[in-house]
Amino acid sequence: xxxxxxxxxxxxxxxxxxxxxxxxxxxxxxxxxxxxxxxxxxxxxxxxxxxxxxxxxxxxxxxxxxxxxxxxxxxxxxxxxxxxxxxxxxxxxxxxxxxxxxxxxxxxxxxxxxxxxxxxxxxxxxxxxxxxxxxxxxxxxxxxxxxxxxxxxxxxxxxxxxxxxxxxxxxxxxxxxxxxxxxxxxxxxxxxxxxxx
Numbered sequence: 510x511x512x513x514x515x516x517x518x519x520x521x522x523x524x525x526x527x528x529x530x531x532x533x534x535x536x537x538x539x540x541x542x543x544x545x546x547x548x549x550x551x552x553x554x555x556x557x558x559x560x561x562x563x564x565x566x567x568x569x570x571x572x573x574x575x576x577x578x579x580x581x582x583x584x585x586x587x588x589x590x591x592x593x594x595x596x597x598x599x600x601x602x603x604x605x606x607x608x609x610x611x612x613x614x615x616x617x618x619x620x621x622x623x624x625x626x627x628x629x630x631x632x633x634x635x636x637x638x639x640x641x642x643x644x645x646x647x648x649x650x651x652x653x654x655x656x657x658x659x660x661x662x663x664x665x666x667x668x669x670x671x672x673x674x675x676x677x678x679x680x681x682x683x684x685x686x687x688x689x690x691x692x693x694x695x696x697x698x699x700x701x702x703x704x705x706x
Contacts, residue, residue: 529672533681536663540684543656544596550649551586551609557645558583558616561638565619575615575622582608582615599685606687616642653687660684 562576586608595601620639664683667676676682 528675529666530675530679533663533667533672533676533679536659536666537681539659540596540656540663543652543659547649547652547656548591550645550652554612554616554642554645554649555583555587557638557642558612561616561619561635561642564632564635564638575619579612579615579619582612586612597682597684602685603688613646657687660686 558579562579565576589595589601589605589608591605595605620642664686667673667681667683
């Protein structure tokens, strides 16, 4: 009887040790940390926008419509309540991504239109803000790539045996991944036209 109990204890220890629970926790925390980094970079961009807009407003001839779009897009992007659960809700994540995409689009238009204003192009504050904004966009891309990788690692891990049994028993589900808003537009080759025929 004693050997039988000892045998079951060894088997139970072996099964619990290989269930993957601790590794699921580690990977789940990695996803949360990488999501926090994404949010931090979006917040950095949102903080830069008012400074950029105020610098551009100083240029009397600047298009008011473009500034209004940037301000509205920033307001929309920052109005979404960001919680840790956002990364687990595909619909909320898509809404968040859409708002951030609209801000990116408005900022791109602002930077393109600003090229038509020589005084603005020579303004050192504008140039500094533009460089910071470009750096922030790069940081956002890096943070999103890290998030995509950590979600991929987590999702693959919880789908493998034996940890898929543990994940199912403990209620861990796959995390939603970042998605491209307009996949068809991304697949098209950009057209370059320097105005020459």
